[in-house]
Amino acid sequence: MTQDGTGLLPVENSLEMFLIFNTDGTIVYANAAARDRLEYGNELCGNHISSIFPNEFKKTEDGFFSEYSFGSRTQNLTAYRKNLTCFPVEARMLWEEECAGYLCMANDILEKEHLSQEIEHVQQEAKQALQVRSEFVANVTHELRTPVNGILGNIMELAEKEEDEHKKKTLRLIERCCGDMNRLINNILDFSKLEAGKFVMETRRFHFRNMIDYVRGNHQNKITEKGLEFFVTVSPEIPEYVVGDELKIVQILNNLLSNATKFTHVGRISLEIIKTAQVKNTIELYFLVMDTGIGVDKENQDKLFKAFSQVDASISRKYGGTGLGLNITKQFVEMMGGSISVESQKNKGTAFTFSIWVGDGDTGEEEYALPDISVRKSGAEISAAVAGLQDQNETDAMRVYGTSENLELLDKTLSKMVLCIEMENWEKAEDFMETVRQLTEEAPRDVARSILRLKMAVQKANYEKAIASLEELKTNMERKPEEGNAADGL
Helix, strand or coil, X not given: CCCCCHHHHHHCCCXXXXXXXXXXXXXXXXXXXXXXXXXXXXXXXXXXXXXXXXXXXXXXXXXXXXXXXXXXXXXXXXXXXXXXXXXXXEEEEEEEHHHCEEEEEEXXXXXXXHHHHHHHHHHHHHHHXXXXXXXXXXXXXXXXXXXXXXHHHHXXXXXXXXXXXXXXXXXXXXXXXXXXXXXXXXXXXXXXXXXXXXXXXXXXXXXXHHHHHHHHHHHHHHHHHCCCEEEEEECCCCCCEEEXXXXXXXXXXXXXXXXXXXXXXXXXXXXXXXXXXXXXXXXXXXXXXXXXXXXXCHHHHHHCCCCCCCCCHHXXXXXXXXXXXXXXXXXXXXXXXXXXXXXXXCCCEEEEEEEEXXXXXXXXXXXXXXXXXXXXXXXXXXXXXXXXXXXXXXXXXXXXXXXXXXHHHHHHHHHHHHHHHHCCCHHHHHHHHHHHHHHCCCCCHHHHHHHHHHHHHHHCXXXXXXXXXXXXXXXXXXXXXXXXXXXXXX
């Protein structure tokens, strides 16, 4: 920094006042804020610092005398304008070695308070505007929903009575259009509520598999009509009853399956659900929704969860939609303590994975607490987070190969790895591989060899060898230790 202050040019337009004065007390630099608020204009440079802060500085033959304590600490001072009027400031003064002078940074306290009031006023106005908009959207969507539901009800009644197949087909098309309209209306209303912070969790105990059957029924006909296969798998480890917001879970699955159906023309759609962790009476569920649809380029995947966003305009024109569904889905998932991610390849398909926390309804307890776990990105991180919730004895037991705790977590991790391999998501598969390695450090040699072969297959992204190594690993894990030792001796 030069003595004329040219090294401070980045602060020229700062709202904070900047002054540099030398050992004689002469001001050698003043930024625009200082020149304006002190009302000196370009004449400020060359004046003595005592003309600005006469209570703290006295001009002497040698320069200046001051009892001011230089340093980084902020002090309240009185600054004087050219016309000798004054105003309070918060100021810091310190020695600046590069310019061989003192640097003064000051804020107008009154202006700062005024700005704070202005900001608060603007925030209040924005809040009120948001509330008005939210109420307007709620009223409009309600008014729209009423006639749509009226049309839908009459159409369904007419379709049941109609015998002419051509007319019946037309009525079913109108029925489907009304359903699509209702979904759009609901998305707009949900987004408005989320934006206004008015959405709350409505938890209750419900039958999990009945809920999944309901979701399956909602999509089965439409998927079948397109000539697609539809597979739904629910892990037997998931309790019969869970505690959570059933409607939001249904909405999440409906959004993802509707998208999968919309963008898939050949192949299949699958939904798989497994239990991945349990902390007391709270369990983590892991969902995979996979399709063989049009897919999304990697560079466009970050747009998927943004409000009012489509990958490109042609998608919106061809398939419709508001671009709100996935944004709402993401917010619902996060409200339930989970996270959502997507893996996709152009013209090959898309896989959405998400996790949520629910209560174990089989315990008979309605109350459950979401664990304090931030958004997870990998299998290793999930396992580490879950392990961190266990007490030390449980954690130690997990690391001892062959214990019930170890084998349970190992089985869950391998299940997730299978999903990643099926999706050919090799990066995440490697994350899970690290967890498997940690859980099998004390495993017999035949298990260790299988794990090594599996690791090499995953690193090389070799699907066939990875699946074969997994099968080999499971076989060796099921063998008794003496069987494994005997085999090692052959």
